[in-house]
Amino acid sequence: MKKVFLIGLKDLKIRSRDFNAFIMILLMPLILIFVLGLVFQPLYSSKPFIIETAVVNLDNDYISDILIDDVLKSEELSKFINLVFLNDENELKDSIEKGKYAAGIVINENFTKNIVSGKEDKILILADPEQTTKSGVIKNILDTFVLEVLKRSVALDITSKTLIKENLIKQEDLNTLIYQWSNDIENIKSKIGVKLVNEKGEETRGIVAMDYYAVGIGVMYLLFAANSGTESIFEEKRKGTYQRLSIMPVKENSIFSGKVFGIFLLTLTQFILIILITKVFYRVSWGNSFFGLIIMVISSVLCFSGFSIFLASLMKSESQVGSIGSTISMILGFVGGSMWPIFTFPKWLNTISKFTPNRWAIDGFFKLIFENGSVKDIIPHSSILILMTIIFYSIGLTIFRLKEKRGV
Amino acid sequence: MFRKIISIASNLIRVSFKDKSSILWLFVMPIIWTTLIGAVSSFGSSGSSKIPIAIINSDKGIYGDIYEDVMKNEKDLDIILYSEENFKNVVNMVKETKIASMIYIPENFSDSIINNSDVNITIYKSSSNNSFYIEELVKKITNQIDISSLTGHFVLKNIEKTIILNDLDKKKYFESSFNEALKELTLNNKVSVEYEILSVQKENLILPTGFNATSPGFGVMFVMMGAFFTAVVLAEEREMNILSRLLTTPITKIVVLSGKLLGVFCVTIIQFLFIIFFGQFILGVNWGNSPLSVLLIAISFTLSAVGLGTILSSIVKTSAQASALTILISIVTSMIGGAWWPIEIMPKYLQNIAKFTPQYWAINGFNKIILRGFGLKEIMPNFSILIIYAIVSLLIASIFFRYE
Numbered sequence: 001m002k003k004v005f006l007i008g009l010k011d012l013k014i015r016s017r018d019f020n021a022f023i024m025i026l027l028m029p030l031i032l033i034f035v036l037g038l039v040f041q042p043l044y045s046s047k048p049f050i051i052e053t054a055v056v057n058l059d060n061d062y063i064s065d066i067l068i069d070d071v072l073k074s075e076e077l078s079k080f081i082n083l084v085f086l087n088d089e090n091e092l093k094d095s096i097e098k099g100k101y102a103a104g105i106v107i108n109e110n111f112t113k114n115i116v117s118g119k120e121d122k123i124l125i126l127a128d129p130e131q132t133t134k135s136g137v138i139k140n141i142l143d144t145f146v147l148e149v150l151k152r153s154v155a156l157d158i159t160s161k162t163l164i165k166e167n168l169i170k171q172e173d174l175n176t177l178i179y180q181w182s183n184d185i186e187n188i189k190s191k192i193g194v195k196l197v198n199e200k201g202e203e204t205r206g207i208v209a210m211d212y213y214a215v216g217i218g219v220m221y222l223l224f225a226a227n228s229g230t231e232s233i234f235e236e237k238r239k240g241t242y243q244r245l246s247i248m249p250v251k252e253n254s255i256f257s258g259k260v261f262g263i264f265l266l267t268l269t270q271f272i273l274i275i276l277i278t279k280v281f282y283r284v285s286w287g288n289s290f291f292g293l294i295i296m297v298i299s300s301v302l303c304f305s306g307f308s309i310f311l312a313s314l315m316k317s318e319s320q321v322g323s324i325g326s327t328i329s330m331i332l333g334f335v336g337g338s339m340w341p342i343f344t345f346p347k348w349l350n351t352i353s354k355f356t357p358n359r360w361a362i363d364g365f366f367k368l369i370f371e372n373g374s375v376k377d378i379i380p381h382s383s384i385l386i387l388m389t390i391i392f393y394s395i396g397l398t399i400f401r402l403k404e405k406r407g408v
Numbered sequence: 409m410f411r412k413i414i415s416i417a418s419n420l421i422r423v424s425f426k427d428k429s430s431i432l433w434l435f436v437m438p439i440i441w442t443t444l445i446g447a448v449s450s451f452g453s454s455g456s457s458k459i460p461i462a463i464i465n466s467d468k469g470i471y472g473d474i475y476e477d478v479m480k481n482e483k484d485l486d487i488i489l490y491s492e493e494n495f496k497n498v499v500n501m502v503k504e505t506k507i508a509s510m511i512y513i514p515e516n517f518s519d520s521i522i523n524n525s526d527v528n529i530t531i532y533k534s535s536s537n538n539s540f541y542i543e544e545l546v547k548k549i550t551n552q553i554d555i556s557s558l559t560g561h562f563v564l565k566n567i568e569k570t571i572i573l574n575d576l577d578k579k580k581y582f583e584s585s586f587n588e589a590l591k592e593l594t595l596n597n598k599v600s601v602e603y604e605i606l607s608v609q610k611e612n613l614i615l616p617t618g619f620n621a622t623s624p625g626f627g628v629m630f631v632m633m634g635a636f637f638t639a640v641v642l643a644e645e646r647e648m649n650i651l652s653r654l655l656t657t658p659i660t661k662i663v664v665l666s667g668k669l670l671g672v673f674c675v676t677i678i679q680f681l682f683i684i685f686f687g688q689f690i691l692g693v694n695w696g697n698s699p700l701s702v703l704l705i706a707i708s709f710t711l712s713a714v715g716l717g718t719i720l721s722s723i724v725k726t727s728a729q730a731s732a733l734t735i736l737i738s739i740v741t742s743m744i745g746g747a748w749w750p751i752e753i754m755p756k757y758l759q760n761i762a763k764f765t766p767q768y769w770a771i772n773g774f775n776k777i778i779l780r781g782f783g784l785k786e787i788m789p790n791f792s793i794l795i796i797y798a799i800v801s802l803l804i805a806s807i808f809f810r811y812e
Binding site for chain 1: 445601
């Protein structure tokens with residue numbers, strides 16, 4: 001037992017001095033988490049980007065003036081909408097095609113008159129194909145504005161129609177009444193609202209991109225780390241140090257277990273470092289349940305070490321582990337939800353993802369972080385991970401034994 | 409001299425294509441990656457799968473049903489109805505992101521509408537779901553119901569100024585004006601917002617996603633990786649003293665280096681063309697508006713990637729170091745350069761940093777061709793910047809390249 005321990009520790013020591021391993025399994029995930037967090041933070045928080053918007057206003061009447069002065073130039077929206085005025089639709093089209101503006105708004109001639117007289121009309125948004133997220137925001141704003149306009153016209157229209165039909169007012173009184181009604185409607189507050197809550201029924205505070213990717217990328221790189229450990233088994237066999245160990249008074253089983261223990265230690269150290277560094281420097285919250293976190297960390301580290309042994313049993317050389325191993329790590333990471341939220345997946349992909357250890361590890365960590373979960377919430381996740389560990393490890397070991405017997 | 413350059417190059421190409429792991433990274437991985445991410449990110453655009461939304465309607469009156477009907481008419485949503493008893497299960501489904509959100513219509517919904525009192529529709533959304541689309545849609549529909557109710561009450565109020573209505577009449581007038589208003593808002597749409605994306609293909613996507621974004625973006629990333637990986641071979645050959653052995657033969661350093669660079673360039677451009685053809689013919693990406701422009705950007709980008717790869721191979725000490733740095737550098741610069749997501753969503757300062765990566769100029773050029781339908785004239789700035797990038801990096805590479 002002591003020998004197993006010593007071999008494992010020694011392997012960890014060797015790897016920790018290896019500059020390439022340092023880049024691959026520690027620096028790389030930290031940089032990825034940082035970049036992803038930096039890029040996506042504005043999307044998760046309510047701090048939006050600047051939207052360059054051009055307006056061609058051919059109407060210049062009071063409804064379009066309200067849109068421009070009271071909505072688009074309002075204190076709230078002017079923080080992120082940069083408004084420019086152009087005179088001509090062709091000029092607008094031209095500059096959007098060049099990518100100068102994210103969106104262009106065209107308000108037709110007689111827009112106000114048409115609406116007041118109940119004729120159909122529309123506001124046109126021209127969008128830059130490279131900036132449709134931004135122009136989508138403009139579309140939402142205009143949709144809301146149009147609803148506000150419709151509110152007045154629909155309410156006035158239906159009220160006057162009904163009252164005339166019932167002979168309660170006369171046609172000639174309509175003009176004075178409409179003026180008065182418009183004022184009345186301005187003062188009616190909306191009664192039906194929308195409340196947004198998370199699954200626990202709390203009002204949501206918005207999630208931090210850095211937290212999301214710290215978990216996603218952290219889990220994805222567990223396999224990279226474990227693979228870099230298994231590579232060393234092949235490397236030692238190639239360089240003959242493994243064989244040299246076997247002439248020592250150490251059992252073959254102990255050597256192998258020692259190596260496996262080394263992989264576990266390496267992966268564990270990497271993950272703990274990632275958790276610590278992201279906690280201290282990126283201010284990632286890893287949840288409030290310390291024991292829950294420990295259970296999740298150990299079960300996922302065990303699972304990925306097992307998976308790596310299983311992979312190694314199928315490979316012939318360290319370079320195979322390097323290339324095929326990284327390919328599989330990336331694909332598993334993607335399918336398991338490290339980069340994209342699972343709910344955007346088509347159903348078939350969602351089903352497949354449940355066969356990856358990544359999915360269970362990520363779900364478990366999310367439970368702790370975003371839902372303030374405790375130990376009992378993550379028991380299903382860690383049990384599945386442990387079950388997978390046993391399966392991977394026994395298959396891997398069996399194949400290794402078979403190979404050994406055949407003298408490969 | 410040229411024959412020697414070509415034979416060195418063709419040797420490198422042969423070695424690269426024999427190596428299984430380089431085939432994996434050059435051809436297999438880009439295909440899997442582009443297809444997977446493209447399939448996922450088409451989500452939310454027209455024509456792709458619908459967004460699953462659950463509704464629990466505990467309202468006893470008619471207005472909850474009306475709300476349901478309006479939701480059902482949204483073509484992007486796949487509405488699943490659940491009864492009140494399943495509340496916990498559905499919340500769990502939201503948590504596990506099996507459905508995008510749950511909409512809860514409260515018990516007193518109809519009563520509140522009839523009595524004109526405050527009421528809320530609740531959206532249950534998982535904390536790990538960052539899409540605003542559903543929220544905006546539900547807000548819009550709720551607004552429509554709100555305006556209809558406002559209209560109903562407004563009509564009642566004004567009728568009652570002159571005559572007194574009994575409860576039955578009240579109900580009749582309210583319902584008819586509510587329905588008329590809702591019809592006006594949802595069907596007739598007298599005032600509307602028309603949204604037109606100025607792209608070559610006239611499909612109106614909500615997000616610039618799907619294969620049109622992933623094919624050029626990840627193409628560029630994997631070509632960068634491909635060029636780097638192939639250049640790593642140079643570091644490996646230096647390690648194994650193959651380069652110094654070559655120098656003992658009667659060929660000059662410049663011939664060796666040109667031969668090697670030509671080889672790396674050929675491998676990478678073959679990879680690039682493969683990715684482009686795969687995108688065009690299998691994924692249906694519209695690469696073909698201006699083949700010459702595509703080729704120019706592809707060549708100039710590949711050249712600059714080869715230059716950068718060679719610089720990398722001269723800096724590093726061992727080939728293992730080179731492979732580790734290859735993945736790091738190519739993924740991170742591709743992310744910043746806009747290969748992973750549309751550049752518009754990044755903060756301004758990152759967008760400015762992006763302009764220093766060759767990926768930015770390549771993707772920007774491809775977007776001009778694929779999305780905007782532009783040709784030679786418009787991509788010239790991109791081409792020139794990439795060529796300058798290539799010349800400078802190749803010059804630096806040839807000055808600092810070490811043979812032993």
